[in-house]
Amino acid sequence: GAGVSQSPRYKVTKRGQDVALRCDPISGHVSLYWYRQALGQGPEFLTYFNYEAQQDKSGLPNDRFSAERPEGSISTLTIQRTEQRDSAMYRCASSPGDTIYFGEGSWLTVV
Amino acid sequence: AQKITQTQPGMFVQEKEAVTLDCTYDTSDPSYGLFWYKQPSSGEMIFLIYQGSYDQQNATEGRYSLNFQKARKSANLVISASQLGDSAMYFCAMRDSPGGGGFKTIFGAGTRLFVKA
Numbered sequence: 001g002a003g004v005s006q007s008p009r010y011k012v013t014k015r016g017q018d019v020a021l022r023c024d025p026i027s028g029h030v031s032l033y034w035y036r037q038a039l040g041q042g043p044e045f046l047t048y049f050n051y052e053a054q055q056d057k058s059g060l061p062n063d064r065f066s067a068e069r070p071e072g073s074i075s076t077l078t079i080q081r082t083e084q085r086d087s088a089m090y091r092c093a094s095s096p097g098d099t100i101y102f103g104e105g106s107w108l109t110v111v
Numbered sequence: 112a113q114k115i116t117q118t119q120p121g122m123f124v125q126e127k128e129a130v131t132l133d134c135t136y137d138t139s140d141p142s143y144g145l146f147w148y149k150q151p152s153s154g155e156m157i158f159l160i161y162q163g164s165y166d167q168q169n170a171t172e173g174r175y176s177l178n179f180q181k182a183r184k185s186a187n188l189v190i191s192a193s194q195l196g197d198s199a200m201y202f203c204a205m206r207d208s209p210g211g212g213g214f215k216t217i218f219g220a221g222t223r224l225f226v227k228a
Contacts, residue, residue, distance in 0.1 A: 102156035
């Protein structure tokens with residue numbers, strides 16, 4: 001596609017449920033990033049991939065969060081046993097090597 | 112350690128005047144890149160300008176220029192001739208290769224710019 005595509009755009013889930021957020025990067029982009037952004041704050045690094053390899057997951061808050069990119073293209077960020085504090089915008093971005101290009105984000109609300 | 116700092120939570124500028132948004136960074140990697148992004152109220156992240164650590168000249172893109180002072184580890188964004196549409200959040204970002212392969216990009220906390228008519 002022309003840009004980074006994320007789905008769902010909006011997700012409301014009950015506390016304790018698992019959530020999967022999908023990212024379809026720009027075709028051919030080697031690197032893929034996941035960020036979390038609270039209102040009025042900067043994107044907080046979660047994890048990133050080069051091709052299918054997860055290079056750094058130091059930003060994942062705890063072991064309820066995981067991400068994968070099995071074929072080096074589409075990526076999924078999974079949050080298990082969601083908590084209210086997980087409510088935020090989750091942004092995916094992809095890069096051919098330097099500039100990163102963001103998707104529109106997935107708004108997650110945990111009630 | 113990789114770190115990026117924006118010390119101005121908010122800035123006001125009069126329309127048609129220039130404004131400088133501050134950004135300092137820290138990295139042990141000699142090869143790195145610096146970026147600025149604009150986030151309007153719509154929420155999208157718009158790439159503005161890029162500066163590589165080995166670039167000899169300061170980057171410019173239209174009304175945007177990046178004042179790169181390597182020794183001071185600063186990468187301030189200068190917006191000339193401010194317009195009302197420049198009102199937005201601005202984020203400074205740094206990409207380096209902290210080890211383990213590939214590049215990692217982190218963002219500052221942002222500066223909210225208000226342009227007054």
